[in-house]
Amino acid sequence: MRTITSDAVIEAVASLCQEANFYLGDDVKEVLQKSLEEEVSPPGRDVIKQILANVEIAAGEQVPMCQDTGVAVVFLDLGQDVHVEGGYLYDAVNEGVRRGYTEGYLRKSMLGHPLGGKNTGDNTPAVIHTRIVPGDKLTITVAPKGGGSENMSAVGMLTPAAGAEGVKKFVLETVKKAGPNPCPPIVVGVGIGGNFEKAALLAKEALLRPLRQPSPQPDIAEMEQELLTEINKLGIGPQGFGGRITALAVHIEIFPCHIASLPVAVNINCHAARHRSVTL
Amino acid sequence: MADKYVSPPLTDADVEGLVAGDQVYITGVIYAARDSAHKKLVELLNRGEELPVDLRGQIIYYVGPSPAKPGRPIGSAGPTTSGRMDPYTPGLIAETGLKGMIGKGSRSAAVKEAIIKHKAVYLAAVGGAGALIARSIKKAEVVAYPELGPEALQRLEVENLPAIVVNDCHGADLYEGGMRKYALP
Numbered sequence: 001m002r003t004i005t006s007d008a009v010i011e012a013v014a015s016l017c018q019e020a021n022f023y024l025g026d027d028v029k030e031v032l033q034k035s036l037e038e039e040v041s042p043p044g045r046d047v048i049k050q051i052l053a054n055v056e057i058a059a060g061e062q063v064p065m066c067q068d069t070g071v072a073v074v075f076l077d078l079g080q081d082v083h084v085e086g087g088y089l090y091d092a093v094n095e096g097v098r099r100g101y102t103e104g105y106l107r108k109s110m111l112g113h114p115l116g117g118k119n120t121g122d123n124t125p126a127v128i129h130t131r132i133v134p135g136d137k138l139t140i141t142v143a144p145k146g147g148g149s150e151n152m153s154a155v156g157m158l159t160p161a162a163g164a165e166g167v168k169k170f171v172l173e174t175v176k177k178a179g180p181n182p183c184p185p186i187v188v189g190v191g192i193g194g195n196f197e198k199a200a201l202l203a204k205e206a207l208l209r210p211l212r213q214p215s216p217q218p219d220i221a222e223m224e225q226e227l228l229t230e231i232n233k234l235g236i237g238p239q240g241f242g243g244r245i246t247a248l249a250v251h252i253e254i255f256p257c258h259i260a261s262l263p264v265a266v267n268i269n270c271h272a273a274r275h276r277s278v279t280l
Numbered sequence: 281m282a283d284k285y286v287s288p289p290l291t292d293a294d295v296e297g298l299v300a301g302d303q304v305y306i307t308g309v310i311y312a313a314r315d316s317a318h319k320k321l322v323e324l325l326n327r328g329e330e331l332p333v334d335l336r337g338q339i340i341y342y343v344g345p346s347p348a349k350p351g352r353p354i355g356s357a358g359p360t361t362s363g364r365m366d367p368y369t370p371g372l373i374a375e376t377g378l379k380g381m382i383g384k385g386s387r388s389a390a391v392k393e394a395i396i397k398h399k400a401v402y403l404a405a406v407g408g409a410g411a412l413i414a415r416s417i418k419k420a421e422v423v424a425y426p427e428l429g430p431e432a433l434q435r436l437e438v439e440n441l442p443a444i445v446v447n448d449c450h451g452a453d454l455y456e457g458g459m460r461k462y463a464l465p
Contacts, residue, residue: 041462043301043444047406050442054412058356067346067356067410067430105355107346107430119429148361148385148407180455181361181385183407235463239384239406241444242458270408 002079002136004280006087009140012278013096013126016142017072018104020276021064024055027211028187028248028273035185035245044243048185051238051271062104066272069106070144072097072126073204079135090128093140098122100142109147129201143208143275149186149268152178155200158262167192167264168227174266175231175247180240183270185248187211188231191265194255203267206251208275215252224250248273285440289337290379292399298445300452304403305440310339310382312434314360317425318368321433325375332424332433335372339380341441344430345420346410354420354436356410359384362402370394382443386455395447403443404454416441 029052036048058065074093084092101108101123110124111117133139156170171190178186191202214221227250237243248271257263281301286294287308298304311333313321324331342362346355362383369387372378373394380400384407387395395402405413419437426432446454 041458043458044462046303050406050409050412054406054409057415058411061411063349063411063414064346064356065411066408067344067358068360069346105347105349107344107355109344109430121429151361179386179459180404181363183384233464235459235461237458237462239404240386240455240458241404242454242460242462244462244464272408 001081001083003083003085004138005085006089006092008280009084009089009092009138010096010099012140012280013074013093013142014100014103016140016276016278017097017100017106017144020142020144020274021069021104021106022062023059024065024272024274025211028271029055031211031248032271035248039238039243039245041237041241041243043241044238044245047238047241048245064106066146067107068109068146068148069101070146070274071110072101072123073143073145074126074128075141075143075208076128076130077133077139078130079137080132081136082138093126093128094124097124097126137279139277139279141208141275141277146270146272149182149270152182152268153203153266155196155263155265157196158264159260160262162262164223166262168223168230170264171227171266172230175268176234178268179236182268184236184240185238185245185271187269187271187273188227188247188250189267189269190250190252192252192254193257194263195258195261196263198255199263199265200267202253202255203265206253207267207269207273209251211273212249217254220252220254224252288339288380290339291337295379295399295401295449298401298448299450300445300448300454300457302445304443304445306339306443307439308437310341310436310438310441311335312341312343312345312420312436314342314344314431315364316428316431317433318365320425322368322371325371331376333435336377337379339382340378341436342381342383348420354414354417357414357417358410359405359407361385362387366391373398373400387447392447392453396449396451399449401445401449402447404446405443413441
């Protein structure tokens with residue numbers, strides 16, 4: 001049994017909230033650079049240039065790349081041999097969010113009640129997903145998620161007869177319907193299988209993968225590539241101004257599922273595929 | 281499609297000169313308002329009461345900025361999704377003389393009709409470029425609803441704030457036109 005203090009969790013979460021909002025990953029920057037070369041639409045190219053300039057300003061000045069600094073989505077990979085001392089783990093996560101969003105001048109976007117409640121004033125509570133894993137370490141990932149792209153996400157309860165074609169159709173329709181709203185170029189996280197809530201969580205987890213790193217499963221990697229090609233034929237383009245770069249990547253996660261079901265979830269993210277991790 | 285420079289208040293002639301796809305640079309005063317501020321403004325209109333600001337000829341920017349760091353006028357300040365303001369926009373255009381809206385994403389048929397009928401314009405700023413856009417904002421002050429935090433109604437002084445015309449008063453739509461132009465079979 002290894003002990004980790006709740007103070008260490010607070011500090012880690014506070015830093016991760018700020019880093020995730022200030023610094024875009026090199027993986028995303030590389031793909032954006034490549035996309036600039038591939039984009040043929042002049043307004044589309046101009047958008048990608050502005051996004052790249054924005055990324056540099058945000059990092060240089062330590063300001064958030066987007067004013068929507070998101071719901072603080074926090075993944076905890078908690079080793080089963082870890083003992084957290086000094087306080088309740090989720091309280092520590094929320095205290096870290098409170099400090100990170102206040103110290104970092106990040107926007108507080110959480111309403112205390114979903115039906116017109118007051119702003120909680122510190123961006124708490126975080127949405128926390130805990131996975132118990134082997135070992136004596138705690139890995140914390142903070143993935144702030146903006147509202148504009150989250151609103152364009154969808155879950156479809158397909159049935160087995162729909163098959164791979166049905167899944168692809170659902171993903172394409174979701175992206176097409178989203179159009180310019182989620183600030184394309186987007187990153188598309190897809191969850192296939194499990195059940196209703198598992199598919200949605202898989203789609204969110206898919207967004208955490210390094211950009212354009214293919215699925216280890218050959219058939220799924222092929223589907224990712226095929227969907228990326230099809231999405232980029234839609235013509236939506238950067239910001240919806242028309243162009244060939246509508247998505248930067250499609251990531252798919254799968255899970256076994258019931259003989260009667262084929263759940264599919266599509267979690268749309270803007271280019272700001274923000275996430276930062278640390279292992280304590 | 282061309283570069284255009286405008287300063288509110290906008291006249292009918294100013295708006296008629298803006299065409300879908302034009303890159304527009306705005307200098308002067310604009311107003312920041314999003315969901316909750318819109319709801320409050322329209323409630324005042326419905327009760328026949330005076331609004332906290334005169335919107336005739338003005339531009340509303342759909343933005344909920346992040347807090348300003350010390351010494352800065354504003355934090356990151358990119359556009360939010362405009363569709364959420366659709367229920368309020370036709371009324372604001374018709375009753376206050378509002379001429380322009382800046383946001384991102386598609387508008388409803390009713391908003392597009394109001395834009396044509398009352399000669400207004402809908403522009404998009406680059407969503408996700410909030411740190412870059414903030415450089416065009418020189419001053420920000422809350423003029424109403426401070427209790428709404430990031431959703432307060434703010435008066436912004438801007439210099440060459442960049443935006444692109446999406447819906448013009450002649451009925452053109454950049455989103456529809458752009459998608460048609462670049463879609464592949």
